[in-house]
Amino acid sequence: MPELPEVETIVRGLAKTVTGQRIAEVRIETPRSVVNDLPGDFTELLCGETIAGVTRRAKFIVLSLASGCTLTVHLRMTGRLIVERAPAEDPYARVRLRFQNGGWLRFSDMRKFGRMRLTTDGLWAAGLGDEPLDPAFTPRRLAGLLAGRRGPIKSLLLDQHVIAGVGNIYACEALFQAGIHPARRADSLSKARVERLHRALIRVLEHAIAMRGTSVEHYVDAEGLEGGFQNNLAVYGREGLSCLRCHAPVKRVTIGQRGTFYCPRCQR
Ligand SMILES: [Zn+2]
Known part of the structure:
Protein backbone atom coordinates (compact mmCIF):
# COMPACT_ATOMS: atom_id res chain seq x y z
CA MET A 1 0.00 0.00 0.00
CA PRO A 2 1.36 3.45 -0.81
CA GLU A 3 2.36 5.24 2.38
CA LEU A 4 3.04 8.90 3.10
CA PRO A 5 6.17 9.28 0.90
CA GLU A 6 4.54 7.56 -2.08
CA VAL A 7 1.31 9.57 -1.76
CA GLU A 8 3.32 12.76 -1.32
CA THR A 9 5.29 11.97 -4.49
CA ILE A 10 2.09 11.35 -6.44
CA VAL A 11 0.58 14.58 -5.07
CA ARG A 12 3.63 16.62 -6.11
CA GLY A 13 3.47 15.12 -9.59
CA LEU A 14 -0.25 15.81 -9.91
CA ALA A 15 0.08 19.33 -8.54
CA LYS A 16 2.52 20.15 -11.34
CA THR A 17 0.46 18.61 -14.14
CA VAL A 18 -3.25 18.94 -13.35
CA THR A 19 -3.55 22.14 -11.32
CA GLY A 20 -5.63 24.62 -13.34
CA GLN A 21 -6.91 21.91 -15.66
CA ARG A 22 -10.59 21.81 -16.54
CA ILE A 23 -12.27 18.38 -16.62
CA ALA A 24 -13.96 17.88 -20.00
CA GLU A 25 -15.02 14.25 -19.70
CA VAL A 26 -15.45 11.60 -17.00
CA ARG A 27 -15.45 7.91 -17.86
CA ILE A 28 -16.37 5.50 -15.10
CA GLU A 29 -15.34 1.96 -15.99
CA THR A 30 -16.02 0.46 -12.53
CA PRO A 31 -18.92 2.14 -10.71
CA ARG A 32 -17.96 0.80 -7.26
CA SER A 33 -14.63 2.65 -7.48
CA VAL A 34 -16.42 5.99 -7.12
CA VAL A 35 -18.35 7.35 -4.15
CA ASN A 36 -20.51 10.46 -4.29
CA ASP A 37 -21.44 12.29 -1.11
CA LEU A 38 -23.10 15.14 -3.01
CA PRO A 39 -26.61 15.35 -4.40
CA GLY A 40 -26.44 14.74 -8.13
CA ASP A 41 -24.59 12.54 -10.56
CA PHE A 42 -20.84 11.97 -10.10
CA THR A 43 -20.05 12.44 -13.80
CA GLU A 44 -22.21 15.52 -14.23
CA LEU A 45 -20.86 17.16 -11.08
CA LEU A 46 -17.27 16.59 -12.11
CA CYS A 47 -17.56 17.61 -15.77
CA GLY A 48 -16.63 21.26 -16.23
CA GLU A 49 -14.87 21.46 -12.85
CA THR A 50 -11.40 22.95 -12.66
CA ILE A 51 -8.76 21.47 -10.38
CA ALA A 52 -7.68 24.30 -8.12
CA GLY A 53 -5.01 22.44 -6.18
CA VAL A 54 -3.68 19.04 -5.10
CA THR A 55 -2.65 18.29 -1.52
CA ARG A 56 -2.15 15.32 0.80
CA ARG A 57 -3.72 14.44 4.12
CA ALA A 58 -2.46 11.16 5.62
CA LYS A 59 -2.61 8.69 2.70
CA PHE A 60 -5.39 10.63 0.96
CA ILE A 61 -4.88 12.58 -2.27
CA VAL A 62 -7.06 15.68 -2.11
CA LEU A 63 -7.96 17.44 -5.37
CA SER A 64 -9.61 20.75 -4.52
CA LEU A 65 -12.10 21.84 -7.14
CA ALA A 66 -12.86 25.40 -8.15
CA SER A 67 -16.49 24.99 -7.00
CA GLY A 68 -15.28 24.41 -3.45
CA CYS A 69 -15.98 20.67 -3.56
CA THR A 70 -13.26 18.08 -3.25
CA LEU A 71 -12.31 14.95 -5.11
CA THR A 72 -10.48 12.72 -2.65
CA VAL A 73 -8.63 9.58 -3.70
CA HIS A 74 -7.45 6.71 -1.53
CA LEU A 75 -5.31 4.22 -3.41
CA ARG A 76 -5.54 1.42 -0.80
CA MET A 77 -3.59 -1.66 -1.93
CA THR A 78 -3.02 -1.33 -5.65
CA GLY A 79 -4.47 2.00 -6.79
CA ARG A 80 -2.56 4.24 -9.17
CA LEU A 81 -3.19 7.74 -10.49
CA ILE A 82 -1.38 8.40 -13.72
CA VAL A 83 -1.35 11.48 -15.92
CA GLU A 84 -0.97 10.69 -19.61
CA ARG A 85 -1.31 12.26 -23.02
CA ALA A 86 -3.70 9.59 -24.34
CA PRO A 87 -5.78 6.93 -22.52
CA ALA A 88 -3.47 3.93 -22.20
CA GLU A 89 -4.82 0.38 -22.51
CA ASP A 90 -5.34 -0.87 -18.99
CA PRO A 91 -7.67 -3.69 -17.90
CA TYR A 92 -7.59 -2.23 -14.38
CA ALA A 93 -8.63 1.31 -15.36
CA ARG A 94 -11.55 2.27 -13.08
CA VAL A 95 -12.03 5.97 -13.82
CA ARG A 96 -10.61 8.22 -16.52
CA LEU A 97 -10.75 12.00 -16.59
CA ARG A 98 -10.06 13.91 -19.77
CA PHE A 99 -8.90 17.48 -19.44
CA GLN A 100 -9.68 20.32 -21.76
CA ASN A 101 -5.99 20.59 -22.70
CA GLY A 102 -6.17 17.03 -24.06
CA GLY A 103 -4.40 15.29 -21.15
CA TRP A 104 -5.87 12.36 -19.22
CA LEU A 105 -5.85 11.19 -15.63
CA ARG A 106 -6.24 7.43 -15.17
CA PHE A 107 -7.31 5.88 -11.88
CA SER A 108 -6.17 2.30 -12.16
CA ASP A 109 -6.69 -0.30 -9.46
CA MET A 110 -6.07 -4.02 -9.84
CA ARG A 111 -7.72 -5.11 -6.58
CA LYS A 112 -10.55 -2.53 -6.62
CA PHE A 113 -10.19 -1.42 -2.99
CA GLY A 114 -9.25 2.13 -3.94
CA ARG A 115 -11.87 4.85 -4.09
CA MET A 116 -12.44 8.22 -5.73
CA ARG A 117 -14.82 10.24 -3.62
CA LEU A 118 -16.65 13.50 -4.25
CA THR A 119 -17.26 15.41 -1.02
CA THR A 120 -18.16 18.92 0.06
CA ASP A 121 -15.33 19.44 2.54
CA GLY A 122 -12.59 17.01 1.62
CA LEU A 123 -12.72 15.30 4.98
CA TRP A 124 -13.13 11.65 4.20
CA ALA A 125 -11.93 9.86 7.26
CA ALA A 126 -12.73 11.42 10.60
CA GLY A 127 -10.25 11.34 13.42
CA LEU A 128 -7.03 11.13 11.42
CA GLY A 129 -3.92 11.37 13.58
CA ASP A 130 -0.96 13.72 13.51
CA GLU A 131 0.95 14.44 10.31
CA PRO A 132 4.49 13.32 11.20
CA LEU A 133 6.10 15.98 8.97
CA ASP A 134 4.04 18.81 10.44
CA PRO A 135 6.07 21.14 12.70
CA ALA A 136 3.48 20.54 15.43
CA PHE A 137 4.62 16.92 15.60
CA THR A 138 7.42 17.34 18.14
CA PRO A 139 9.19 14.78 20.36
CA ARG A 140 7.04 16.00 23.22
CA ARG A 141 3.91 15.49 21.14
CA LEU A 142 5.03 11.96 20.26
CA ALA A 143 5.68 11.22 23.95
CA GLY A 144 2.12 12.37 24.67
CA LEU A 145 0.73 10.06 21.98
CA LEU A 146 2.63 7.09 23.41
CA ALA A 147 1.66 7.71 27.04
CA GLY A 148 -0.64 5.04 28.43
CA ARG A 149 -0.44 2.91 25.27
CA ARG A 150 0.30 -0.65 26.26
CA GLY A 151 0.31 -2.17 22.77
CA PRO A 152 3.44 -2.77 20.69
CA ILE A 153 5.10 0.40 19.40
CA LYS A 154 4.99 -0.99 15.85
CA SER A 155 1.18 -1.28 15.92
CA LEU A 156 0.84 2.21 17.35
CA LEU A 157 2.90 3.67 14.50
CA LEU A 158 0.50 2.02 12.03
CA ASP A 159 -2.60 3.38 13.77
CA GLN A 160 -3.87 6.11 11.42
CA HIS A 161 -5.84 7.69 14.28
CA VAL A 162 -2.59 8.34 16.14
CA ILE A 163 -0.01 9.11 13.44
CA ALA A 164 -1.33 9.44 9.89
CA GLY A 165 0.48 8.22 6.80
CA VAL A 166 2.97 5.76 8.26
CA GLY A 167 2.52 2.18 7.06
CA ASN A 168 4.35 -1.09 7.41
CA ILE A 169 7.49 -0.22 5.47
CA TYR A 170 8.31 3.05 7.21
CA ALA A 171 7.29 1.82 10.68
CA CYS A 172 9.81 -1.05 10.30
CA GLU A 173 12.52 1.25 8.96
CA ALA A 174 12.04 3.98 11.57
CA LEU A 175 12.15 1.48 14.43
CA PHE A 176 15.36 0.03 13.03
CA GLN A 177 16.93 3.49 12.70
CA ALA A 178 15.91 4.24 16.28
CA GLY A 179 17.16 0.87 17.60
CA ILE A 180 13.76 0.01 19.09
CA HIS A 181 12.30 -3.50 19.11
CA PRO A 182 8.94 -3.43 17.26
CA ALA A 183 7.16 -5.47 19.95
CA ARG A 184 8.20 -3.16 22.77
CA ARG A 185 5.34 -1.62 24.72
CA ALA A 186 4.68 1.88 23.36
CA ASP A 187 4.49 3.45 26.82
CA SER A 188 7.78 1.89 27.95
CA ALA A 208 11.91 8.36 1.06
CA ILE A 209 10.18 11.46 -0.36
CA ALA A 210 13.54 12.64 -1.71
CA MET A 211 13.89 9.22 -3.38
CA ARG A 212 10.32 9.53 -4.71
CA GLY A 213 8.93 6.61 -2.70
CA THR A 214 9.40 2.87 -2.37
CA SER A 215 8.33 0.51 -5.15
CA VAL A 216 8.18 -2.97 -3.66
CA GLU A 217 4.85 -3.98 -5.14
CA HIS A 218 2.53 -1.81 -7.18
CA TYR A 219 3.52 1.75 -6.49
CA VAL A 220 4.35 4.10 -9.35
CA ASP A 221 4.20 7.89 -9.33
CA ALA A 222 1.87 10.15 -11.34
CA GLU A 223 4.10 9.70 -14.39
CA GLY A 224 4.00 5.92 -14.05
CA LEU A 225 7.61 5.75 -12.83
CA GLU A 226 8.89 3.61 -9.95
CA GLY A 227 10.36 5.16 -6.82
CA GLY A 228 13.92 4.62 -5.61
CA PHE A 229 13.77 4.07 -1.87
CA GLN A 230 13.47 0.26 -2.15
CA ASN A 231 17.25 0.27 -2.60
CA ASN A 232 17.63 2.00 0.77
CA LEU A 233 15.55 -0.34 2.90
CA ALA A 234 17.55 -1.58 5.90
CA VAL A 235 15.17 -4.23 7.25
CA TYR A 236 11.85 -4.26 5.39
CA GLY A 237 11.62 -7.30 3.10
CA ARG A 238 15.14 -8.43 4.12
CA GLU A 239 14.33 -11.49 6.24
CA GLY A 240 17.41 -13.72 6.62
CA LEU A 241 19.73 -11.17 5.02
CA SER A 242 22.41 -9.64 7.19
CA CYS A 243 21.75 -6.44 9.09
CA LEU A 244 23.51 -3.53 7.42
CA ARG A 245 24.80 -2.40 10.80
CA CYS A 246 25.77 -5.56 12.73
CA HIS A 247 25.49 -8.39 10.14
CA ALA A 248 23.08 -10.46 12.27
CA PRO A 249 20.28 -11.98 10.16
CA VAL A 250 17.18 -9.78 9.90
CA LYS A 251 14.13 -11.44 11.45
CA ARG A 252 10.48 -11.42 10.44
CA VAL A 253 7.72 -11.76 13.00
CA THR A 254 4.00 -11.00 12.93
CA ILE A 255 2.85 -8.11 15.10
CA GLY A 256 -0.78 -7.00 14.90
CA GLN A 257 -1.25 -9.32 11.90
CA ARG A 258 1.43 -7.51 9.93
CA GLY A 259 4.75 -8.92 8.80
CA THR A 260 7.40 -7.06 10.78
CA PHE A 261 11.11 -6.97 9.99
CA TYR A 262 13.78 -6.11 12.54
CA CYS A 263 17.32 -6.81 13.67
CA PRO A 264 17.29 -8.80 16.92
CA ARG A 265 20.72 -7.45 17.86
CA CYS A 266 20.31 -3.74 17.01
CA GLN A 267 16.70 -3.35 18.19
CA ARG A 268 15.94 -3.75 21.89
ZN1 LIG B 1 21.75 -5.26 13.48
Whole structure:
Protein backbone atom coordinates (compact mmCIF):
# COMPACT_ATOMS: atom_id res chain seq x y z
CA MET A 1 0.00 0.00 0.00
CA PRO A 2 1.36 3.45 -0.81
CA GLU A 3 2.36 5.24 2.38
CA LEU A 4 3.04 8.90 3.10
CA PRO A 5 6.17 9.28 0.90
CA GLU A 6 4.54 7.56 -2.08
CA VAL A 7 1.31 9.57 -1.76
CA GLU A 8 3.32 12.76 -1.32
CA THR A 9 5.29 11.97 -4.49
CA ILE A 10 2.09 11.35 -6.44
CA VAL A 11 0.58 14.58 -5.07
CA ARG A 12 3.63 16.62 -6.11
CA GLY A 13 3.47 15.12 -9.59
CA LEU A 14 -0.25 15.81 -9.91
CA ALA A 15 0.08 19.33 -8.54
CA LYS A 16 2.52 20.15 -11.34
CA THR A 17 0.46 18.61 -14.14
CA VAL A 18 -3.25 18.94 -13.35
CA THR A 19 -3.55 22.14 -11.32
CA GLY A 20 -5.63 24.62 -13.34
CA GLN A 21 -6.91 21.91 -15.66
CA ARG A 22 -10.59 21.81 -16.54
CA ILE A 23 -12.27 18.38 -16.62
CA ALA A 24 -13.96 17.88 -20.00
CA GLU A 25 -15.02 14.25 -19.70
CA VAL A 26 -15.45 11.60 -17.00
CA ARG A 27 -15.45 7.91 -17.86
CA ILE A 28 -16.37 5.50 -15.10
CA GLU A 29 -15.34 1.96 -15.99
CA THR A 30 -16.02 0.46 -12.53
CA PRO A 31 -18.92 2.14 -10.71
CA ARG A 32 -17.96 0.80 -7.26
CA SER A 33 -14.63 2.65 -7.48
CA VAL A 34 -16.42 5.99 -7.12
CA VAL A 35 -18.35 7.35 -4.15
CA ASN A 36 -20.51 10.46 -4.29
CA ASP A 37 -21.44 12.29 -1.11
CA LEU A 38 -23.10 15.14 -3.01
CA PRO A 39 -26.61 15.35 -4.40
CA GLY A 40 -26.44 14.74 -8.13
CA ASP A 41 -24.59 12.54 -10.56
CA PHE A 42 -20.84 11.97 -10.10
CA THR A 43 -20.05 12.44 -13.80
CA GLU A 44 -22.21 15.52 -14.23
CA LEU A 45 -20.86 17.16 -11.08
CA LEU A 46 -17.27 16.59 -12.11
CA CYS A 47 -17.56 17.61 -15.77
CA GLY A 48 -16.63 21.26 -16.23
CA GLU A 49 -14.87 21.46 -12.85
CA THR A 50 -11.40 22.95 -12.66
CA ILE A 51 -8.76 21.47 -10.38
CA ALA A 52 -7.68 24.30 -8.12
CA GLY A 53 -5.01 22.44 -6.18
CA VAL A 54 -3.68 19.04 -5.10
CA THR A 55 -2.65 18.29 -1.52
CA ARG A 56 -2.15 15.32 0.80
CA ARG A 57 -3.72 14.44 4.12
CA ALA A 58 -2.46 11.16 5.62
CA LYS A 59 -2.61 8.69 2.70
CA PHE A 60 -5.39 10.63 0.96
CA ILE A 61 -4.88 12.58 -2.27
CA VAL A 62 -7.06 15.68 -2.11
CA LEU A 63 -7.96 17.44 -5.37
CA SER A 64 -9.61 20.75 -4.52
CA LEU A 65 -12.10 21.84 -7.14
CA ALA A 66 -12.86 25.40 -8.15
CA SER A 67 -16.49 24.99 -7.00
CA GLY A 68 -15.28 24.41 -3.45
CA CYS A 69 -15.98 20.67 -3.56
CA THR A 70 -13.26 18.08 -3.25
CA LEU A 71 -12.31 14.95 -5.11
CA THR A 72 -10.48 12.72 -2.65
CA VAL A 73 -8.63 9.58 -3.70
CA HIS A 74 -7.45 6.71 -1.53
CA LEU A 75 -5.31 4.22 -3.41
CA ARG A 76 -5.54 1.42 -0.80
CA MET A 77 -3.59 -1.66 -1.93
CA THR A 78 -3.02 -1.33 -5.65
CA GLY A 79 -4.47 2.00 -6.79
CA ARG A 80 -2.56 4.24 -9.17
CA LEU A 81 -3.19 7.74 -10.49
CA ILE A 82 -1.38 8.40 -13.72
CA VAL A 83 -1.35 11.48 -15.92
CA GLU A 84 -0.97 10.69 -19.61
CA ARG A 85 -1.31 12.26 -23.02
CA ALA A 86 -3.70 9.59 -24.34
CA PRO A 87 -5.78 6.93 -22.52
CA ALA A 88 -3.47 3.93 -22.20
CA GLU A 89 -4.82 0.38 -22.51
CA ASP A 90 -5.34 -0.87 -18.99
CA PRO A 91 -7.67 -3.69 -17.90
CA TYR A 92 -7.59 -2.23 -14.38
CA ALA A 93 -8.63 1.31 -15.36
CA ARG A 94 -11.55 2.27 -13.08
CA VAL A 95 -12.03 5.97 -13.82
CA ARG A 96 -10.61 8.22 -16.52
CA LEU A 97 -10.75 12.00 -16.59
CA ARG A 98 -10.06 13.91 -19.77
CA PHE A 99 -8.90 17.48 -19.44
CA GLN A 100 -9.68 20.32 -21.76
CA ASN A 101 -5.99 20.59 -22.70
CA GLY A 102 -6.17 17.03 -24.06
CA GLY A 103 -4.40 15.29 -21.15
CA TRP A 104 -5.87 12.36 -19.22
CA LEU A 105 -5.85 11.19 -15.63
CA ARG A 106 -6.24 7.43 -15.17
CA PHE A 107 -7.31 5.88 -11.88
CA SER A 108 -6.17 2.30 -12.16
CA ASP A 109 -6.69 -0.30 -9.46
CA MET A 110 -6.07 -4.02 -9.84
CA ARG A 111 -7.72 -5.11 -6.58
CA LYS A 112 -10.55 -2.53 -6.62
CA PHE A 113 -10.19 -1.42 -2.99
CA GLY A 114 -9.25 2.13 -3.94
CA ARG A 115 -11.87 4.85 -4.09
CA MET A 116 -12.44 8.22 -5.73
CA ARG A 117 -14.82 10.24 -3.62
CA LEU A 118 -16.65 13.50 -4.25
CA THR A 119 -17.26 15.41 -1.02
CA THR A 120 -18.16 18.92 0.06
CA ASP A 121 -15.33 19.44 2.54
CA GLY A 122 -12.59 17.01 1.62
CA LEU A 123 -12.72 15.30 4.98
CA TRP A 124 -13.13 11.65 4.20
CA ALA A 125 -11.93 9.86 7.26
CA ALA A 126 -12.73 11.42 10.60
CA GLY A 127 -10.25 11.34 13.42
CA LEU A 128 -7.03 11.13 11.42
CA GLY A 129 -3.92 11.37 13.58
CA ASP A 130 -0.96 13.72 13.51
CA GLU A 131 0.95 14.44 10.31
CA PRO A 132 4.49 13.32 11.20
CA LEU A 133 6.10 15.98 8.97
CA ASP A 134 4.04 18.81 10.44
CA PRO A 135 6.07 21.14 12.70
CA ALA A 136 3.48 20.54 15.43
CA PHE A 137 4.62 16.92 15.60
CA THR A 138 7.42 17.34 18.14
CA PRO A 139 9.19 14.78 20.36
CA ARG A 140 7.04 16.00 23.22
CA ARG A 141 3.91 15.49 21.14
CA LEU A 142 5.03 11.96 20.26
CA ALA A 143 5.68 11.22 23.95
CA GLY A 144 2.12 12.37 24.67
CA LEU A 145 0.73 10.06 21.98
CA LEU A 146 2.63 7.09 23.41
CA ALA A 147 1.66 7.71 27.04
CA GLY A 148 -0.64 5.04 28.43
CA ARG A 149 -0.44 2.91 25.27
CA ARG A 150 0.30 -0.65 26.26
CA GLY A 151 0.31 -2.17 22.77
CA PRO A 152 3.44 -2.77 20.69
CA ILE A 153 5.10 0.40 19.40
CA LYS A 154 4.99 -0.99 15.85
CA SER A 155 1.18 -1.28 15.92
CA LEU A 156 0.84 2.21 17.35
CA LEU A 157 2.90 3.67 14.50
CA LEU A 158 0.50 2.02 12.03
CA ASP A 159 -2.60 3.38 13.77
CA GLN A 160 -3.87 6.11 11.42
CA HIS A 161 -5.84 7.69 14.28
CA VAL A 162 -2.59 8.34 16.14
CA ILE A 163 -0.01 9.11 13.44
CA ALA A 164 -1.33 9.44 9.89
CA GLY A 165 0.48 8.22 6.80
CA VAL A 166 2.97 5.76 8.26
CA GLY A 167 2.52 2.18 7.06
CA ASN A 168 4.35 -1.09 7.41
CA ILE A 169 7.49 -0.22 5.47
CA TYR A 170 8.31 3.05 7.21
CA ALA A 171 7.29 1.82 10.68
CA CYS A 172 9.81 -1.05 10.30
CA GLU A 173 12.52 1.25 8.96
CA ALA A 174 12.04 3.98 11.57
CA LEU A 175 12.15 1.48 14.43
CA PHE A 176 15.36 0.03 13.03
CA GLN A 177 16.93 3.49 12.70
CA ALA A 178 15.91 4.24 16.28
CA GLY A 179 17.16 0.87 17.60
CA ILE A 180 13.76 0.01 19.09
CA HIS A 181 12.30 -3.50 19.11
CA PRO A 182 8.94 -3.43 17.26
CA ALA A 183 7.16 -5.47 19.95
CA ARG A 184 8.20 -3.16 22.77
CA ARG A 185 5.34 -1.62 24.72
CA ALA A 186 4.68 1.88 23.36
CA ASP A 187 4.49 3.45 26.82
CA SER A 188 7.78 1.89 27.95
CA LEU A 189 10.14 4.09 25.90
CA SER A 190 12.47 6.44 27.72
CA LYS A 191 12.49 10.13 26.81
CA ALA A 192 15.75 9.66 24.90
CA ARG A 193 14.33 6.76 22.90
CA VAL A 194 11.16 8.71 22.07
CA GLU A 195 13.39 11.49 20.75
CA ARG A 196 15.36 8.97 18.69
CA LEU A 197 12.16 7.51 17.28
CA HIS A 198 10.83 10.97 16.44
CA ARG A 199 14.04 11.82 14.60
CA ALA A 200 14.09 8.45 12.81
CA LEU A 201 10.48 8.77 11.64
CA ILE A 202 11.02 12.19 10.13
CA ARG A 203 14.36 11.25 8.64
CA VAL A 204 13.11 8.07 6.97
CA LEU A 205 9.98 9.75 5.59
CA GLU A 206 11.91 12.74 4.24
CA HIS A 207 14.59 10.51 2.74
CA ALA A 208 11.91 8.36 1.06
CA ILE A 209 10.18 11.46 -0.36
CA ALA A 210 13.54 12.64 -1.71
CA MET A 211 13.89 9.22 -3.38
CA ARG A 212 10.32 9.53 -4.71
CA GLY A 213 8.93 6.61 -2.70
CA THR A 214 9.40 2.87 -2.37
CA SER A 215 8.33 0.51 -5.15
CA VAL A 216 8.18 -2.97 -3.66
CA GLU A 217 4.85 -3.98 -5.14
CA HIS A 218 2.53 -1.81 -7.18
CA TYR A 219 3.52 1.75 -6.49
CA VAL A 220 4.35 4.10 -9.35
CA ASP A 221 4.20 7.89 -9.33
CA ALA A 222 1.87 10.15 -11.34
CA GLU A 223 4.10 9.70 -14.39
CA GLY A 224 4.00 5.92 -14.05
CA LEU A 225 7.61 5.75 -12.83
CA GLU A 226 8.89 3.61 -9.95
CA GLY A 227 10.36 5.16 -6.82
CA GLY A 228 13.92 4.62 -5.61
CA PHE A 229 13.77 4.07 -1.87
CA GLN A 230 13.47 0.26 -2.15
CA ASN A 231 17.25 0.27 -2.60
CA ASN A 232 17.63 2.00 0.77
CA LEU A 233 15.55 -0.34 2.90
CA ALA A 234 17.55 -1.58 5.90
CA VAL A 235 15.17 -4.23 7.25
CA TYR A 236 11.85 -4.26 5.39
CA GLY A 237 11.62 -7.30 3.10
CA ARG A 238 15.14 -8.43 4.12
CA GLU A 239 14.33 -11.49 6.24
CA GLY A 240 17.41 -13.72 6.62
CA LEU A 241 19.73 -11.17 5.02
CA SER A 242 22.41 -9.64 7.19
CA CYS A 243 21.75 -6.44 9.09
CA LEU A 244 23.51 -3.53 7.42
CA ARG A 245 24.80 -2.40 10.80
CA CYS A 246 25.77 -5.56 12.73
CA HIS A 247 25.49 -8.39 10.14
CA ALA A 248 23.08 -10.46 12.27
CA PRO A 249 20.28 -11.98 10.16
CA VAL A 250 17.18 -9.78 9.90
CA LYS A 251 14.13 -11.44 11.45
CA ARG A 252 10.48 -11.42 10.44
CA VAL A 253 7.72 -11.76 13.00
CA THR A 254 4.00 -11.00 12.93
CA ILE A 255 2.85 -8.11 15.10
CA GLY A 256 -0.78 -7.00 14.90
CA GLN A 257 -1.25 -9.32 11.90
CA ARG A 258 1.43 -7.51 9.93
CA GLY A 259 4.75 -8.92 8.80
CA THR A 260 7.40 -7.06 10.78
CA PHE A 261 11.11 -6.97 9.99
CA TYR A 262 13.78 -6.11 12.54
CA CYS A 263 17.32 -6.81 13.67
CA PRO A 264 17.29 -8.80 16.92
CA ARG A 265 20.72 -7.45 17.86
CA CYS A 266 20.31 -3.74 17.01
CA GLN A 267 16.70 -3.35 18.19
CA ARG A 268 15.94 -3.75 21.89
ZN1 LIG B 1 21.75 -5.26 13.48
